[in-house]
Amino acid sequence: MKPQDIIREKSSLWIFGYGSLVWKPDFAYRRSKVGHIKGYKRRFWHGDDFYRGDKEKPGRVVTLVEDEDACTWGVAYEVTGSQVEESLRYLNVREVEGGGYVTAMVEFIPREKGQGALSALVYIAASDNPIYLGPAPDREIAAQIAICRGSTGHNAEYLVRLADFMRLCCPEVQDEHLFAIEAALPGFMFPPHVSEECRPRL
Numbered sequence: 001m002k003p004q005d006i007i008r009e010k011s012s013l014w015i016f017g018y019g020s021l022v023w024k025p026d027f028a029y030r031r032s033k034v035g036h037i038k039g040y041k042r043r044f045w046h047g048d049d050f051y052r053g054d055k056e057k058p059g060r061v062v063t064l065v066e067d068e069d070a071c072t073w074g075v076a077y078e079v080t081g082s083q084v085e086e087s088l089r090y091l092n093v094r095e096v097e098g099g100g101y102v103t104a105m106v107e108f109i110p111r112e113k114g115q116g117a118l119s120a121l122v123y124i125a126a127s128d129n130p131i132y133l134g135p136a137p138d139r140e141i142a143a144q145i146a147i148c149r150g151s152t153g154h155n156a157e158y159l160v161r162l163a164d165f166m167r168l169c170c171p172e173v174q175d176e177h178l179f180a181i182e183a184a185l186p187g188f189m190f191p192p193h194v195s196e197e198c199r200p201r202l
């Protein structure tokens with residue numbers, strides 16, 4: 001049975017977001033907590049030929065890759081009552097049908113002291129996914145993001161909003177992969193003669 005089948009009848013569910021879900025959940029929830037999950041690293045290794053790219057130029061979005069020494073920070077959202085069914089229905093369209101992600105259950109550790117671990121549903125794009133792109137040098141990933149746009153906007157916005165979330169909500173966390181790609185982005189988006197202050201805020 002898939003996790004969402006097991007949990008449909010639950011009155012309360014936690015959903016962990018680590019990509020666009022941290023800044024654009026777009027479903028109703030009761031409360032949210034910043035925290036992390038262990039055993040996974042976040043990587044821009046998944047393709048996106050709809051939201052942040054197209055069939056000719058697929059964008060790059062994040063997924064989780066198993067790594068026992070790693071952890072990934074994000075936001076867990078608690079949905080209760082009718083929100084459970086509504087959020088699962090919405091995320092099934094956005095994440096599974098639209099994005100090629102599949103569901104799994106993980107242990108979420110809230111940052112607040114004294115808060116116990118919580119079981120949470122997460123959406124992960126596995127390497128056998130048809131639009132999985134896999135590893136690439138940070139500069140190559142930045143170059144690809146710089147030229148991609150899809151139905152919900154530029155791929156660069158997806159990257160910068162995730163980096164902004166980490167700076168604002170997890171300032172103590174050093175996500176080298178994320179910040180290295182963000183640092184390389186301007187070199188591919190703005191010609192050298194475009195001064196810093198003239199560059200649009202995505």
Ligand SMILES: N[C@@H](CCC(=O)N[C@@H](CS)C(=O)NCC(=O)O)C(=O)O
Pocket residue numbers: 016017018019020021022024048051052061062094095098099100101122123124152153158
């Ligand atoms: N499952 C991850 C990634 C979610 C994600 O970025 N999904 C894409 C679908 S490929 C999305 O919803 N994009 C909407 C957008 O970029 O505006 C999360 O928990 O945040």
